[in-house]
Amino acid sequence: MSNAEAFREHIENGYRCKGDFITVGAAMLNGEALTGAHVKIPLETMNRHGLIAGATGTGKTKSLQVLAENLSLKGVPVLLMDLKGDLSGLAQPSPGHPKIDERMAQIGLGFEPSSFPVEVLTLSEQDGVKLRATVSEFGPVLLSRILDLSTVQEGIVAVIFKYCDDNKLPLLDLKDFKKVLQYATGEGKEEFKKNYGRISTSSTGTILRKVIELEQQGADLFFGEKSFEVNDLTRIDDKGRGYINIIRLTDIQDRPKLFSTFMLSLLAEIYSTFPEQGDSERPELILFIDEAHLIFDQASKALLEQIEGIVKLIRSKGIGLYFVTQNPTDIPNEVLAQLGLKVQHALRAFTARDRKAIKLTAENYPISEYYDTKEVLTSLGIGEALVSALDEKGRPTPLAATLMRAPMSRMDILTDPELADLVAASKLREKYNEAIDRESAYEMLNEKIEKAEAEAAREEEAEARAKASGTRRSSSSRRSTRMNPVVKVLTSATFIRGVLGVLKKVIR
Structure with missing residues (x-):
């Protein structure tokens, strides 16, 4: 048996699937694709998370596009974070190209242009x-971790939420939260002190500054009503295809705080909403997080722990998370260890630091007798990747340098008119795009403060009137006494002594 035949058998045995699967391409040996040696990803293991990595221009986005398309065809909904604005082409079929036909012939698959x-x-x-969530839905723990608060400050946030619960004050947007925070050390200081203990103005000042920082990154647009219901991400069209939900993030690339805030809240909401299902034949939802380093770069230790916890637990809900980034070292080791599928495009060794990163990356993959992984990582072409997945029994598949299949949809963005038509045709737009600003903590506390001030003003006015009235009566009495000579005579000492003398004579 030749080396190529042995390798083909090695791949076919390692990627054999009894259940449903996705074919991502054909395995390569010595830089050549072996037609029909298909690299398959079992659908039932795609909730074990994954990674798509590689240098700029090596084909990461197209690999993401291929996975999203094929998941949709299998009836699995997808959520994509589109920070670069180049994924909208999924809504239109590929125009085709001779190079695409050549690639697909090498792989041994047919090509049918399709929209999704x-x-x-x-x-x-x-x-x-519009995607929105209320402050109440975040809860005190998640909000505190997003704001990177100290233990004392976290306690104050918990008290704020407890006060609002006790007094039926809805916390919907950031102005509600800020109002209660100011009230706690202002007009409501004594009320808080009596029921919840003293709250430090320096601590509330720090929290307020961090909320303002979050607002400056655009979070005031995100917090509010109507809250997005995550079950709307799992829709299936009338052809049985899962919807591909694309979140346009092109204008918040420079606002990582908002991006990480949104991502963490979304994952927390999905985790709390979706039922436990354990291992099943197919995932409920797959999320692709492009430019994943934006989540981790400025995340506090507490926030990282929250993300790590969700990554470990959310797969039991049938949810798969796929991080897309340039280098696997962008992902914390605790998260990287949870990723079952790895699609590694080429890395470039321009510096000593790059060479060190490549060495570390190579160690994340199974050892292969057919490849020198470090060498392959730097020699892969555009649209080629090292693939390692989990088989149906949860075991790592053989490492395969893979010629990735081409997307069936357009590998370019939609035109402005096409995008406008797509948005206008949305069935969710009417449900979520009307901003609602109902009475909440901000308005209720303002009303409470106004009533208290009005009552205090009335009491002051009454006291002033009473004081003025008492003064007038006293002055009037004195004036009457001075002006009446009869009163003066009757109350004089001489008159009294005379009367008393007469009485004494009578008694005798």
Whole structure:
């Protein structure tokens, strides 16, 4: 048996699937694709999370596109974070190209251009279905970790939430939270001190500054109503294809705090909403997080721990998380260890630091008798990747340098008119795009303060009137006494002594 035949058998045995699967390409040996030696990802293990990594221009986005397309065809909904704005083409079929035909022939697969059901979502003022969440839905723990608060400050946030619960004050947006925070050390200082203990003005000042910092990154657009229901991410179209939900994030690339805030809240909401299902034949939802380093770069230790916890637990809900970034070292080791599928595109060794990163990256993959992993990592071409997955029994598959298949949809963005038509056709737009600003903590506390001030003003006015009235009566009495000579005579000492003398004579 030749080396190529042995390798083909090695791949076919390692990637054999009894259940449903996705074919991502054909295995390569010595830089050549072995037609029909397909690299398959079992659908039932795709909730074990994954990584798509590689240098700029090596094909990461197209690999993401291929996975999203094939998941949709299998009836699995997808959520994509589109920070570069180059994923909207999923809504239109590929125009085709001779190079695509050549690639697909090498792989041994047919090519059929296709469009996919796409929903455009947004966190900002861009067109699309608006994503919002209330402060109450975040809860005190998550909000504190996003704001990177100290233990004492976390306690104050917990008290703020407890006060609002006790007094039925809805915390919907950031102005509600700020109002209660100011009230706690202002007009409501004594009320808080009596029921919840003294709250430090220096601590509330620090919290307020961090909330303002979050607002400056655009979070005031995200917090509020109507809250997005995560079950709307799991829709299936009338052809049985899962919706591909694309969140447009092109205008918040420089606002990582908002991005990480949104991502963490979304994951927490999904985890709390979706039922436990354990291992099943297919995932409920797959999330692709592009430019994943933005989540981790400025995350506090507490925030990282929160993310790590969610990554470990959320797969039991049938949710798969796929991080897309340039280098695996962008992902914390605790998270990286949880990723079952790895699609590693080429890395470039321009510096000593790059060579060290490549060595570390190579150690994340199974040892292969057919590859020198460090060498392959630097020699892969565009649209080629090292693939390692989990088989149906949860075991790592053989490492395969893979010629990745081409996307069936357009590998370019939609035109402005196409995008406008797509947004206008959305069935979710009417449900979520009307901003609601109902009475909440901000308005209720303002009303409470106004009533208290009005009552205090009335009491002061009454006291002033009473004081003025008492003064007038006293002055009037004195004036009457001075002006009446009869009163003066009757109350004089001489008159009294005379009367008493007469009485004494009578008695005798």
